[in-house]
Amino acid sequence: MVKVITYGTYDLLHYGHIRLLERAKALGDYLIVGVTADDFDKRRGKINVQQSLIERIEAVRATGLADEIIVEEYEGQKIDDIRRYDIDIFTVGTDWKGKFDYLNEYCRVVYLERTEGISSSEIRKESHLLKLGLAGESDYLNKVAAESLFVNGVVLTGICTGNAPAMSEQIRKLPCVTKDFDRLLDVSDAVYIHSLPQLHYAQVKEALMRGRHVLCESPLALSREECRELYDIARDRNCVLMDVLRTAYSTAYHRLRLLLKSGAIGKVVSVEATCTSLRGISEQETGETNKLWGSITAWGPTALLPVFQILGKNYTKKEIVTHVLSSDSIYDDFTRIDFVYPDAIASIKVGIGVKSEGELIISGTKGYVYVPAPWWKTDYFEIRYENPTDNRKYFYQLDGEGIRYEFASFAKAVEKNRVNRYIEENISEAICGIMEDYIIRKDVLFIR
């Protein structure tokens, strides 16, 4: 019996896939098809896969061409499988020609002509093309624009900014470059908002009221009530509203949360998060302190994310210690917030006028998690125990700091009209609540 094996994602199964499977089957008597696991696809850069692993397996099974279906989960698994299943022929389309010649050491390698004119990514693009506008002043948008190119089905339509000179050529060449937010909404199905925090609520509300989907850099608003109102409007208008922090979309951070939930370090009793980045001193000297991101708005949401997602939002007490340029300003160049919970504590330090070690430390009754700087865009963390031989290290590929994953998740949510929230609504609201308390000076102590 001649045994054949082939592998693929098989997303949105189409006749190009089926023709490949038919010819693979014809090469022998028994065909094994390896369908790629979600994680494996993500690690090899395929972030736009629409269907779940189960859906893709069922689609391959329904063709009746596979005698056996397995899951491909890790780099190098093909060699293990060829040995394990005593394979005679490995085959794959000619788009991979040459890439698997090394398997000739284990079995015959056959490249089958790829079917031109069809691909899953083309189907994804055709099924929905999301016209996305950008809004904001920060050159962070240059990174965002570059990342959007990795996401199937998203096309940038323009930008609303008062800072066009700071933008990349890719942005400056967009069809609509305007200072008028309404004009941007005219040409977009959705907007990504990274404007000054004081503008978020009004812009998100305007976009939602016009039926546009919204991806907004946290904080969504500067008060709990406004945050709740925005989510209510999104529901009423059947629009997707996603609060974003790239950290929430990093696989390492997501897996870290799962390990904590599974009790990997016992009961969590402390979360300490530090985020600092020295921004241009000139910004501090402009004196227009109400026109800038302060530390609490620039870094607060990021540092608060693990605190609220791990310990919850029901702290019993907090103290905000802050250093501001002037008593009436919300431009703080350094702020520390300490939280007391019924059975835990947390502390965040944020600064755009101060430099410190940007690490995340989560302490538990059995061990602790150490995430090195810059933890907010990490691909790596350690779990450490009393006995160092028990320590474990984790690495998860993070392409583009997580921004492309945000966009892929958003595009999928809009297409399926179902949001897979990485930042829960109540967490969004808790973050906005801290902004609110800071601005009304609740629980705030000033240092000079």
Ligand code: C2G
């Ligand atoms: N294919 C094809 N014609 C197309 C599209 C795909 O012949 N128009 C073939 C591919 O060459 C591959 C199989 O169908 O052999 C599955 O394609 P994908 O689902 O895109 O998977 P891919 O990422 O190419 O997986 O490690 C090998 C990879 O897993 C192959």
